Amino acid sequence: MTVTVTYNPAVDQTIQFDERMAPDRVMRADEAQFDAGGKGINAAQLLTAMDRPCVATGLLGGFTGSFIRETLQDDGVETAFVDVDGTTRLNTTAIAAAEEYKLNQAGPAVDESVVDSLLEQVRAQSPDRVLVGGSLPPGLTPDAIDRIATGGDWETIVDTGGDVLRELDAQYGLCKPNRAELGDATGADVSTVEGCADAADVFRDRGFDRVLASLGADGAVLVGDAGRLYAEALDIDVVDTVGAGDALLSGVLSAWEAGADDETALRTGVAVSAQVVQRAGTAVPDLDDIDSLRDGVTVRRL
Numbered sequence: 627m628t629v630t631v632t633y634n635p636a637v638d639q640t641i642q643f644d645e646r647m648a649p650d651r652v653m654r655a656d657e658a659q660f661d662a663g664g665k666g667i668n669a670a671q672l673l674t675a676m677d678r679p680c681v682a683t684g685l686l687g688g689f690t691g692s693f694i695r696e697t698l699q700d701d702g703v704e705t706a707f708v709d710v711d712g713t714t715r716l717n718t719t720a721i722a723a724a725e726e727y728k729l730n731q732a733g734p735a736v737d738e739s740v741v742d743s744l745l746e747q748v749r750a751q752s753p754d755r756v757l758v759g760g761s762l763p764p765g766l767t768p769d770a771i772d773r774i775a776t777g778g779d780w781e782t783i784v785d786t787g788g789d790v791l792r793e794l795d796a797q798y799g800l801c802k803p804n805r806a807e808l809g810d811a812t813g814a815d816v817s818t819v820e821g822c823a824d825a826a827d828v829f830r831d832r833g834f835d836r837v838l839a840s841l842g843a844d845g846a847v848l849v850g851d852a853g854r855l856y857a858e859a860l861d862i863d864v865v866d867t868v869g870a871g872d873a874l875l876s877g878v879l880s881a882w883e884a885g886a887d888d889e890t891a892l893r894t895g896v897a898v899s900a901q902v903v904q905r906a907g908t909a910v911p912d913l914d915d916i917d918s919l920r921d922g923v924t925v926r927r928l
């Protein structure tokens with residue numbers, strides 16, 4: 627069973643415009659979409675949709691926090707959040723004439739003592755693995771993630787920005803940097819797939835047993851004891867890439883939970899992420915034919 631930890635959840639607002647974004651003018655959208663968001667929460671929704679036992683934890687506050695809790699419960703996702711003062715943030719994605727703008731808030735300031743309460747919630751679930759996803763709100767340092775990794779007898783997986791990734795000091799089962807985060811955290815040249823795999827190898831020497839590097843339209847690389855695998859992205863019409871990394875990671879974790887090997891897991895992750903990027907927002911897409919979609923993913927050893 628997987629527990630997800632989202633220290634800095636978000637209500638994801640997605641608004642779309644036909645015309646390009648421009649300053650000093652009122653941009654009027656016909657509609658707006660609101661989804662429960664934040665990297666760990668996105669993963670919990672996808673894992674639940676793929677029938678993998680999962681509990682979503684993290685920090686929630688204010689009316690936006692209530693929206694997230696109610697949305698997850700309506701979606702059948704088990705929750706065990708810690709309530710905090712302040713208001714959970716609203717992250718806005720504006721899609722204007724096919725250009726995507728991501729406007730993220732920092733989130734409510736919290737006291738480090740909240741990590742103790744969160745760890746209690748995690749331990750109470752007796753998880754096999756814990757996925758810590760997303761940024762940290764003001765008041766928390768990377769130690770808040772290391773404390774999860776050292777807080778119990780579970781495997782810890784982490785998906786966070788390169789600046790935080792670089793500071794982690796515990797042992798992790800997997801990290802999921804995207805191309806920019808891979809380059810930021812290692813200083814390596816990540817302009818080629820081989821370069822990304824080399825940079826991922828550097829990460830493995832820093833306490834990450836496996837590295838799942840997401841490369842956007844170029845697909846993904848999975849590096850671990852079983853070797854270095856590269857999967858091409860599927861050729862699809864992209865609407866919104868927000869949530870793509872969470873989808874890739876969720877697909878990989880879901881396949882591993884079903885006993886799949888690394889190649890099948892990587893194929894599954896690419897297939898799930900392809901479904902997510904074909905629609906706006908971070909709500910769960912149609913995952914019914916993931917098995918046939920993943921058979922269409924090209925994978926090779928590097």
Ligand SMILES: Nc1ncnc2c1ncn2[C@@H]1O[C@H](COP(=O)(O)OP(=O)(O)O)[C@@H](O)[C@H]1O
Nearest residue numbers: 804840841842843845846859870871874896899
């Ligand atoms: N333009 C695209 N075409 C097809 N698949 C994509 C595209 N962008 C992202 N994906 C899929 O989503 C995955 C994660 O995308 P990426 O943007 O790297 O993640 P993140 O959201 O973490 O930055 C990719 O590995 C790929 O499988």
Ligand SMILES: O=P(O)(O)OC[C@H]1O[C@](O)(COP(=O)(O)O)[C@@H](O)[C@@H]1O
Nearest residue numbers: 663664717760761868869870871872
């Ligand atoms: O696009 P990704 O990396 O899969 O993550 C999407 C999620 O990350 C967020 O952009 C938040 O990211 P951060 O936690 O890193 O600030 C959410 O708004 C969104 O739900």
